[in-house]
Amino acid sequence: MTAHSLSAQALTAGYGENLVLENLDLVVPSSRITAIVGANACGKSTLLRTMSRLLVPREGCVLLDGKSIHELPTRALARMLGLLPQSPIAPEGITVADLVSRGRHPHQGVFSRWTRLDDEAVAAALETTRTVELAERPVDELSGGQRQRVWIAMALAQQTDLLLLDEPTTFLDISHQLEVLDLLTDLNRARGTTIVMVLHDLNLAARYADHLVAMCKGRLHAAGSPSDVLTERNVRQVFGLESRIIADPISGKPFMLPIGRHHALATGASPINRG
Amino acid sequence: MTPAKLTSFIAPPYCGRPGGSRSIWLPLTIFAVVVLCTLSLLIGSRDVTWSDVLSAIGGHVDSIGEAAVAMRIPRTLLALFAGAALGLSGAVMQGVTRNPLADPGILGVNTGAALAVVIGVAWFGMTSAQAYIWTAILGAGCTAALVYTVGSFGRGGATPLKLTLAGAATSIAFASLVIAVVLPRGDIAGGIRSWQVGGVGGATFERLAEVAPFLSAGLILSLGSARKLNSLALGDDLAAGLGERVALARGIASFAAVLLCGATTAICGPIGFVGLVVPHVCRLLVGVDHRWLLPFSSLVGGGLLLAGDIIGRIAARPSELEVGIVTAFVGAPFFIWIVRRQRVRDL
């Protein structure tokens, strides 16, 4: 599997009159997990939409292996770059196996027949996401966590080296959030899939991502390893929030504790592992 | 889009325009309605003089000009009352459903009233205006209940999209039922077809007197529920928290709206879009407080229908364009404008 390189150059994008992204540069490290974080309406999702050619930038471009993705044939691009939007729509009554097999769309021509290769891709996707037992159930009947795994299975059936996900953990409870993030980590480790995702939870982002991107008001505020990006200063600048950063006792990555108006750091109490 | 526009349908009353502009708009609107009434008496297929108008109002019908004006008096009054009823009914419906696209025409309520009247005429030999009115109100009520129930199933309750689609679909279904009822009855088809276009021509004082009690009852009930609509505007949960009996408030207000549009449909035929346009215009003028919005809607509604009727008389001289056609041509672009203005998420 060749590692594709994805980057954005001087990206300016937006909807109608308002510009959401302004002159943004970003390089996505290949075969790594990148998490994009930032306050509400800072342009995280817009960045992801532009990077996956759902939105045409006003200025600048998104490059995949040095070529602008908005000039690549859509089907060819869809074989390299997969996307899981924030709220995908499952047609009424569709079964899991059927939905996952829709992921094979870019691999099929207008009149080409379904092959054993397609069946294998679907079966592998179901197995990786542990949804084989659900295969014949209608998607409507699944729980939120199961449904999200099915959508990821669909993106896997697409067999792309790059996978972009817009808030894959929203509306999931904490155990399902971890399940989804563990699954994405498996993918990254086993196949070297490059993963870019928008995440709300700073601490989960710091723990799971190799590369953290913090956005603020349509601009790139900081990018780098979690320990470089998740600092008290950056949290203050991006979220307007006072906080303490301690070391996550489990992973050793940075862990952010918000303070708020009614609490102050108790004098004398020293945060764990501050030095 | 500014946040103020977005929240204009759920904003609490005190977000409305300052009271100062209301006291300017009230006399201006009344003045405009008086001018329109005068124009309505002056303009028609026969040219008349000012003195004809004055003496006809005084009760003389000696000259041809005076007689022509005398014919126009009930027509003017009917247009005024029907417009007021439709405007008010639209404002109440938009309040009850918290839905900017609610309108007796769009929601299929007028078609429901029409179907009931047609069935009454074709199958039960109904002839009296009283029977027309009662049947139309019954039809309007049933249709409103049906469309609202169907439109509010499922996630998100009665969103503008669901209500409008349910209304449009019901309209199509009822329209074909109207045809199914009328088609074998060549004797009544012509009359019903011209009634279905919607107009105020051929009004008499008798018909006015027959519809007046219904319109008055609707008017009183609507204006009485203004405060309740203000609470409902905050959402059912919050309204209940403020001590409003939500179901009762909604029931009374809906009944008033149905009374108004059903009675109007019985006399004039289905006239669309007045109930849609008027409340929007009034919200721009006097804000979202229903205690102001409702009376203003009836005033502006009356003025709008009068203006539409006058335009219909001028546009197709020497014949006439029914006011129902005029309002559809003015109202549909307005509807489209409202839809374009909204954010998709809010539809």
Next chain:
Amino acid sequence: MTSFSSALCSIADDRRSRAHRRNIVITGLLALTIALFALTLILGQSYVPPGDVFRVLIGEDVPGASFAVGELRLPRAVLSVLAGLSFGLGGVSFQTMLRNPLASPDIIGISSGASAAAVFAIVVLSLSGLLVSIFAVAAGLGVAIFVYGLSFRNGVAGTRLTLIGIGVSAMLESMIAYVLARAPAWNLQEAMRWLVGSVNGAEIGQALPLLAGLTIFGGLLLSRARDLEALRLGDDMAAALGVDVARIRIIVVVTAVGLIALATALTGPIAFVAFLSGPIAARLVGNQGSLLIPSALVGAILVLAGDYCGQFLLPSRYPVGVVTGALGAPYLLYLVARTNRTGGSA
């Protein structure tokens, strides 16, 4: 890897059994269409033996049957089938594209646009024949472009398009009502055609433009069936799967409008056929593959059966649109309630 191979087997089996069901349903629909077509030819006001019907069809002159079958029933049946196929195809394409069973061309104003243009051409401009068809197609496309253009704001949203279509439709319908109320010696039956749709007075010559339209537009739609299916997952997801969403939308709008307008110019807006075919086909076929072909067949069946009912099975003679309109109403309300309960699709 045993679990993988068993998963593989069960997936392949599942897919095959669903494809099998789909083939059975399509075959059944095709058989029903042919049966209704034959029934229309054989049994009308009078009974004509199948043998005689066959002889008429291959061009022989059969006394007592040639006129009834060849001149009256055959054109009517052919027009019914073609119009039904067109309405079914056009309707389901719009519904799939906008992911909303209620967003069919008869609800969002395209049928009323074509119909209004036809009425205007006949009553006001005194045109007839092919010119009326051209007028109707042009108007249908005009309305579609108008509605599509008005809904354009940072891309077209299905919701906005549907609502704007309803507004435009209301305007056009009041225009039809006005023109019809004005037409002096207007034949009521003829008026019904433009209000609810009818196949009365069909002529075999009318079928040709419709057949040509069906071949061109229908073929184009069928070749795009898979992209259209992907749109059901949402525009974003479809784009992620490599569908050029903007282009497929344009293709669907042009072809579906062409189909609907051509059929409407001949039969009027036969109520609810475009609207009902897709959902009925979906219930029969389930979620396997494209709905285009089953829905087209359902459309043909609805028009054939509706016209037969309207002519022979009811106390008074009704045009087909009244039958489909009245029969469609309960199903429609069921559908609205059901769609809304599951949410999402709007």
